[in-house]
Each structure stands twice: as C-alpha cells, then as structure tokens.
Amino acid sequence: MMSRVIIVRRLESFIAKGAGELGVFDGFRISFSCRPKIFSNEIYRDPTKTVSLDEVKQSYGGIIKDADLANFRSAYVNPEAGWADAGTAVKRMLEESIAVGIEYKVGDAVGIVLRGQSGVKGVKLATGEVVEADKIVLTTGAWTSFLMHSIEEELGLRHEERIERQLTAAAVCVAHYQLTEEEVELYSKMPVIVYGEKGIPFGHRVFMFSDAESFAGEVLPPPQSGILKFTFSGSVTNTITVTSEQRISVPPFQDQSIVPQALKNEILDIIKSLMPYFQNNGREVDRWRLCWDSITPTQNQLICRHPNPSMHNLCLAVGGSFHSYKFLPTIGKYVANVIHGISNGDEKDHAWEWKATGSQDRLKCAHANVIPKRDLKDLIHMESR
Numbered sequence: 466m467m468s469r470v471i472i473v474r475r476l477e478s479f480i481a482k483g484a485g486e487l488g489v490f491d492g493f494r495i496s497f498s499c500r501p502k503i504f505s506n507e508i509y510r511d512p513t514k515t516v517s518l519d520e521v522k523q524s525y526g527g528i529i530k531d532a533d534l535a536n537f538r539s540a541y542v543n544p545e546a547g548w549a550d551a552g553t554a555v556k557r558m559l560e561e562s563i564a565v566g567i568e569y570k571v572g573d574a575v576g577i578v579l580r581g582q583s584g585v586k587g588v589k590l591a592t593g594e595v596v597e598a599d600k601i602v603l604t605t606g607a608w609t610s611f612l613m614h615s616i617e618e619e620l621g622l623r624h625e626e627r628i629e630r631q632l633t634a635a636a637v638c639v640a641h642y643q644l645t646e647e648e649v650e651l652y653s654k655m656p657v658i659v660y661g662e663k664g665i666p667f668g669h670r671v672f673m674f675s676d677a678e679s680f681a682g683e684v685l686p687p688p689q690s691g692i693l694k695f696t697f698s699g700s701v702t703n704t705i706t707v708t709s710e711q712r713i714s715v716p717p718f719q720d721q722s723i724v725p726q727a728l729k730n731e732i733l734d735i736i737k738s739l740m741p742y743f744q745n746n747g748r749e750v751d752r753w754r755l756c757w758d759s760i761t762p763t764q765n766q767l768i769c770r771h772p773n774p775s776m777h778n779l780c781l782a783v784g785g786s787f788h789s790y791k792f793l794p795t796i797g798k799y800v801a802n803v804i805h806g807i808s809n810g811d812e813k814d815h816a817w818e819w820k821a822t823g824s825q826d827r828l829k830c831a832h833a834n835v836i837p838k839r840d841l842k843d844l845i846h847m848e849s850r
C-alpha cells in the first residue's frame with residue numbers, strides 16, 4: 466500500500482519563488498576563473514572554448530557591445546550549459562505529485578511538535594493545525610534555522626548541536642527589468658552571462674569587501690514573463706538573536722523587495738559596466754528582491770536524518786548553497802533513500818551528513834563567491850550614518 470505523503474508549502478512560495486528565483490545556466494557562460502577549477506579533474510571533458518573579447522562583443526546581436534571589458538583578458542563560452550525556468554519546473558513537479566496521489570496543503574509551518582522523547586509528531590501550522598506524520602522532511606531552505614529554533618530550545622540543545630552550525634540563511638540581491646516585446650526578441654537570444662569573478666571592474670560604490678575581485682554579476686535570458694534578472698553574488702546574512710545565547714540568520718519578515726541602497730548600488734554598477742543600455746534615458750529597475758537560500762560551509766547540501774534521538778524521524782533536505790536548483794531532476798531519489806534509511810554510498814553520505822564539527826572546509830566549495838561576508842544590518846547601519 467502506498468504511504469500517505471503530504472507536502473506543506475506556503476502559498477507565496479509556490480507561485481513566486483519556486484525552487485529559487487533563478488534557473489540554472491543558459492546557452493553560454495562567459496567568465497574567467499572557474500573553468501580551471503571545474504575541469505581540473507580528468508574525468509570531465511572540457512566543452513568550453515576561449516573566445517576573444519572582440520568576439521564576445523560582436524556576438525548575441527550585440528547586446529554586450531558596450532560592455533566595459535577593460536580589466537578582462539579573455540572570455541569563455543560553454544555551449545553545453547543550459548537553463549530552466551525554475552518556477553514553472555517546480556509547479557509542474559507539484560502537479561505531477563498531486564496527480565499520483567500526494568496531498569498538497571497550503572500552510573505556514575510555525576514549529577515542529579515532539580512526540581514525547583520518541584521522535585517528532587508533526588508540524589504545527591500558523592492556523593494551529595498539527596499535520597502529523599511518521600516521518601517528516603524539512604525542505605524549508607533559508608527558513609530552516611528559524612523553524613527549528615523553538616524545538617532546539619525545548620530540547621535544550623547546545624549551540625554545536627543546532628542546525629545553525631550546519632547552515633545559515635543568506636541572500637543575494639536581484640534586479641528585475643520588465644522588457645518590451647522588442648527587447649524580449651533581442652534578449653531571448655542571449656546566453657547566461659557571468660561577469661567577473663576575477664578582474665571585475667567594480668565601481669567606487671562597492672565597499673566593505675576584503676576580496677572584491679571574487680564577486681560576480683550574472684544575468685539570465687528572459688523567460689516567458691519577459692523579465693530580465695541581474696544578480697550580484699555578494700551575499701548577506703540577516704542575523705537575529707533568538708535567545709540570549711543563540712544567534713541565527715533568517716530571511717527578514719518584511720517584504721523581500723526592501724533592499725538596502727548599498728546592495729542596489731552594487732548591481733547598478735555591474736549593469737552599468739555590462740549592459741549600460743539599461744541605465745540609458747533614466748530607466749529604473751522595475752523590481753528589487755532579496756533572494757534567500759541556506760548555505761553550508763562546504764556548500765554540499767544537508768540531506769540526512771537529524772542526529773538527535775528525540776528527532777530521529779525528522780529528515781533534512783536543505784543547504785542548497787545557491788547552486789542546487791540544477792539537482793531538481795535527480796535529487797529526489799537520494800532524499801527518498803535517506804527517508805528509508807538506505808545509504809547513498811560513502812561519498813554522498815559523507816558529503817550530505819550532519820557535520821559533527823560544522824566543517825569549515827571552504828576550499829572545495831562549488832560556488833565560493835556567494836559565501837556571505839556581510840550582514841544586512843551592517844549595510845543599513847552604514848546608510849543611516
């Protein structure tokens with residue numbers, strides 16, 4: 466008999482966010498520094514090719530012909546990269562899940578309910594309803610630490626035993642432009658462009674960076690909605706104090722379109738250098754947004770059972786670390802194995818396990834430039850001075 470499976474999701478998340486704000490990579494990637502890292506391993510064939518900066522400027526209908534590439538030496542393209550419309554893909558996946566009998570509930574989970582000492586009983590919703598289950602999987606991304614903190618408090622967990630040691634909530638800032646029909650026609654032929662990582666010509670408004678050269682800007686081709694999104698990889702935390710001793714990073718409860726001017730300026734600098742067209746004639750960004758993910762020290766996901774015996778039936782599938790949307794088609798079977806207590810093999814089990822010490826092994830990170838180095842409060846504080 467098939468077990469009963471319930472998915473609880475916030476309504477807004479289904480409609481607006483999906484699995485992260487951005488899809489993966491589109492058509493071609495132009496960048497500098499990550500190629501040697503990715504293809505240094507002989508197992509992978511290198512599909513990328515180096516192109517001259519003149520070639521870059523002349524390609525893609527000339528959309529980056531005015532880019533400031535003065536600090537760059539060359540670029541590369543990866544013709545095998547692809548991108549996906551994240552929101553639509555998650556929507557389809559949920560529709561398929563519902564079609565095969567999974568119950569979908571819209572609700573805001575506000576806490577985990579214990580079943581005495583013998584595990585977790587269910588998830589409490591804002592309405593007061595408790596959704597009970599034999600096994601619970603938290604896939605709550607950047608909101609995980611906040612959701613967990615009251616049960617961690619109830620169980621008297623020490624700082625080292627809490628989820629915040631495994632991952633932290635971080636956000637990147639995204640600028641949205643609503644394109645006209647003619648612009649959609651032109652920009653739909655563009656690749657995903659990664660601008661920077663090394664040698665990026667940052668403007669004078671970027672501040673507080675100890676290693677500014679490792680940040681990057683990224684712009685994706687417009688999906689059906691005709692929205693062009695620019696992202697800046699310098700991420701921020703939002704640290705709050707939940708008890709006298711515990712500090713955690715959580716997405717602010719306010720509207721995520723409220724973005725400190727300092728972060729806006731960083732993207733505006735990139736847009737000005739990469740596609741100055743979007744700042745011509747006083748054109749304004751149509752929408753700003755902070756987009757949150759949970760980030761682990763190694764940027765490996767956290768896909769495991771909770772190690773505390775009182776939460777033995779609570780599984781976690783979190784820690785996307787700004788690079789996990791691409792696993793949407795494959796990750797499910799591994800999560801299912803964890804739920805059923807089946808090993809995913811030593812290497813994966815080790816990568817995704819609960820880290821006893823909270824590993825700081827950052828050298829092997831997939832996407833090191835999004836590791837947060839600043840807190841929202843610092844930026845707001847700087848603005849108010």
Ligand SMILES: Cc1cc2nc3c(=O)[nH]c(=O)nc-3n(C[C@H](O)[C@H](O)[C@H](O)COP(=O)(O)OP(=O)(O)OC[C@H]3O[C@@H](n4cnc5c(N)ncnc54)[C@H](O)[C@@H]3O)c2cc1C
Nearest residue numbers: 475478484485487489574606608756785787788789790791
């Ligand atoms: C700007 C940006 C660009 C990115 N670019 C890429 C990329 O190019 N390639 C790539 O592979 N990945 C990318 N990612 C990363 C990818 O989107 C994330 O790693 C992935 O979405 C993480 O999945 P998740 O399920 O852990 O979390 P999420 O996708 O954040 O899902 C968590 C869900 O849980 C819901 N939720 C949280 N708390 C509660 C609660 N209390 N009650 C009910 N529901 C709740 C949230 O609303 C949300 O829908 C990017 C992320 C961002 C933000």
